[in-house]
Amino acid sequence: MDFGNESLDIDEPDFLEYSDWYIDDGLDPTSPPADVTSCDPTIPVDLYHMCAAGASFAVLVFLSFLVKRRRLCKGCCGGAPGLLHPVGFLECDYHRGIAAAVFGVLFCSLCMVVLDDNPLPFITKSPQETKEYWKITALLYYPVLYYPLLACATVKGKLGYLPGSLLSWLHFSILLCQKVECPLSPKLYKYYSLLRSLPQLLCLAFLSLVYPLLLVRSGKTSRNLPWHRCPANKYYTDYLKILLRKKPPRNSVSTGQLSLWPRIKTLMRSYIYVPMEGFRIPTSLVVSMTVAIVSIYQFALLLVVYVVPTLQKMRAGIQEQISYTLEGFGVNLSENRSEVINIVKYYIWTVEVCYVSAVSVSCFFTLSTLMRSMVLHRDNLQALHRGDTQKVCNQKRYIRPSQSAIVCWMSFTSYQAAFVCLGLLIQQLVFFICFLLFAFLVVVPILYGQKLIIFRVLENMWPFWLTLILVVLIQNLTARLLFLQKDGKQLSITNRRSLYIFTYLLFTYNVLIGVIAGVWRVVFTALYNIVHFCRLDLGLINRGAEFLDPGYRCYSNFLEVEASQSHPVMKAFCFLLLKSQSSGRSCNDRGKSVEEGIQLVPDQKCTKMTKSKRALARWCLTYTLLNNPSLVNCRRSTVCSPTNIITNGELKSSSKLSTNIFVKSELREKS
Known part of the structure; x- marks a missing residue:
């Protein structure tokens, strides 16, 4: 028998029909829609970035010469120019909203760098071999581009708010015009570029409103300006007054005696951050929470856009041939072909619903956990301000800056954004699998009475x-x-x-x-x-x-730096010392004023102060300085050192007022 010359008796049209099932038609599920055409805005992207980069560089040079570092060339133009720092993360007199908005814009730019084919707008159609190098360069380009938006706020005057207004208007107006002219994009989904730019537009709109408002109000003085920066000395002294004032007695009611509704209200309050009188959350935490919210939106949008349109295309492309494919795998859903198509479409729709539900539930849990963490941030900071290190570090130790602590403090906001994206991805996968199992093992069998x-x-x-x-x-x-x-x-x-x-x-x-x-x-x-x-x-x-957990180690070191470098009581004490030295009173009067804490009393009546009130003020001031993490090292190593205390029978050049108070606190601690 000659099997080599044997030909198969197959009808040619039927063979072509069935063979088309397994031929790749070359359509990518994430290919651009057919109705999306290339759009060229009036102001091209490369021209916009060239103008924006030039304007940012000019503003940065102007501010550098405006605020001079008076260290070099003192006889030439009043000093050498210096680069302004973007924001005082360890200070409280900077506008936290501006810092949060700029970091939100920066994170949106990071998403564009990672996903776009041309990471640098100046360079288009770069070869595949050099694309990664351009991405690395773009990771530095965008921070430099938006650097002046932060530096303008550090000048704290009209000369800084005016270029900040111009820059924010430039970025916002051109980006808005580009998105209005070209809302569609061939990338992933036709509206993905527009949806991805919404947080960036909101942040730039916020900056374009805040900078003009600060420019108008820069010459006015008011106690409660919502958009204005808070004076640091006022915040620290108010914090100390609220800390030392007499607390009203609390009614001790156990949690077990509360009814259901008060328990629900207590649980809701534990997840909602309510501002506390006299306490301001640090700037770094505000920035990290803003970046975390923006990262939730960007990553959830990417998850939805990358999968849901593909499922919709699959559902719309189901034809009668799917029944033959399923029969080839031994799956017989029904004898009627049209009913098989409806069942398969229903199954794909169920998968789509499970996927969208998983993304929604993941976003809800992530937002709720971040809201809860904001409440605990304040509690942990207050515990470190009291010297209670066991609540955060699980051990008694001195809070002092170190190499690892500074590195963790610098990378805390970045870690928060990365952990949010990774956690959202893991949650979405787990919840999607759980919803699929519940749908196809419980819901669908009940509806159809099978399986x-x-x-x-x-x-x-x-x-x-x-x-x-x-x-x-x-x-x-x-x-x-x-x-x-x-x-x-x-x-x-x-x-x-x-x-x-x-x-x-x-x-x-x-x-x-x-x-x-x-x-x-x-x-x-x-x-x-x-x-x-x-x-x-x-x-x-x-x-x-816990030290093996990189996230918690970063957080604990971050709080150590915040508590040691921006302790409100320490800052208030320093401001009181500076205020006493700048006044025209004698040295003895200044020492007596600072030591007795006259500035901490709401009614500053030095002449009518009794001995009991004076002793109470001394004790309160000593108590607040005793466990201050910023001053523990000064008490032991600096103040009590013989080389720093006594030189030829006199105190060395350190502050005598501070030494007197620290020594008294040491004696009280030993007694």
């Missing part, structure tokens, strides 16, 4: 599950009614012989219950860590091994 696999398993194992439930109920009822006896307000164990018998007889059942509890422990621990993955203030491992 009731999970119900058949439960039906066959119902005696086993019923037995375990009865064992758990028996143990709880006997423990409550038979083995516990109430003597007054205390509970004691009784009927010990019966307790020993039940413990022995139920041993085997408890082993099976322990297996189920172990599985639940693994599942619950995984879900808990996945939901709280984006929270850096919460260690995801045991308290004894």
Whole structure:
């Protein structure tokens, strides 16, 4: 038999019809829509960036010559020019809204650098070999481009607010015109470019409104200007006054006596950050929370745009041939071909609903955990201000800056954004799998009455599950009614012989219950860590091994730097010293004023102060300085050092007023 020359008897049209199922038509599921055409805005992107980069450089040079560093060339133009710092992260007299808005714009630019084919707008159609190098260069270009938007706020005057207004208007107007002229984009989804630019437009619109408002109000003085910066000395002294004033007595009501509605209100308040009188959240935390919210929006938009249009195209492209494909794999949904098409479309729609629901639930959990972390940030900072390091660091130690602490402080905002994106991705995958299992194992079988696999398993194992439930109920009822006896307000164990018998007889059942509890422990621990993955203030491992968690280690070191370098009590004390030295009183009067804390008393009446009030003011000031993390090193190493205290029978050049107070606090601590 000649099999080599044997030809197959196949009808040519039918063969071509069935062979088309397995031919790749070359259509990419993420290819650009057919109705999207290339659009060229009036102001091209490269021209806009050339103008914006030139304007930013000119403004930066102008501000550098305006605010001079008076260290070099003192006889030439009043000093050498110096580069302005973008924002005082450790200070409280800078506009935190401007810093948060600029960082939001910067993160949106990072998303463009990672996803776009041309990371640098000046260079188009770059070869694949050099694209990664241009991306690395773009990661530095965008921070330099938006640097003057922050530097204009540090000048704190009309000469800084005017170029800031012009720059913000330039960026916002040109970007808005580009998106209005060309809202569609061939990248991923036709409206993806417009949706991705919404946070950037909002931040730039905020800057274009705030800078003119600051320019108008720069010559006015008001106590409560919502858009204006808060004077640092006023904030620190007000904080100290509120800290030292007499607290009203609290009604001690236990949480167990509260009804359901007060418990719900308490739970809601624990997730909502309410501003506290006399306390301002640090600038770095405000910036990190803003960047985290922007990152949630950008990453969730990317997840939806990358998958949902593909599922919609698949659902719209389902034809009758899908029934033959399913029969080839042994899957027979129905005898009617049109019904098979409807079932497959319904299944794809179910997958789409599960995916969108998973993204929505992930965003909700991420936002709620970030809101909760804001409340705990304030509690942890206040604990470190009191000197309670065990609440954050799990051990008693001095809070002082170190190399690792400074590195963690610099990278805290970046870590927060990265952890939010990664946590959102993990949550979305886990919730998507859970929703799919629930939909195709519970909901769809109930609707169609087929493939009731999970119900058949439960039906066959119902005696086993019923037995375990009865064992758990028996143990709880006997423990409550038979083995516990109430003597007054205390509970004691009784009927010990019966307790020993039940413990022995139920041993085997408890082993099976322990297996189920172990599985639940693994599942619950995984879900808990996945939901709280984006929270850096919460260690995801045991308290004894928290130093192995890079996120929590970064957070604890960040708080150490904040507490040691921007302690409100320390800053208030420094301002009081500077104020006393600048006044025209004698040295003894200045020392007496600072030591006795006259500025901390609301009514500053030095002449009518009694000895008891003077002693109380001394004690309060000493108490606030005793556990101050910023001054612990000064008390021990600097003040108490013989080389720094006594030189030829006199105090060395350190501040005598500070030394006097620190020595008194040391004596009180030892006594």
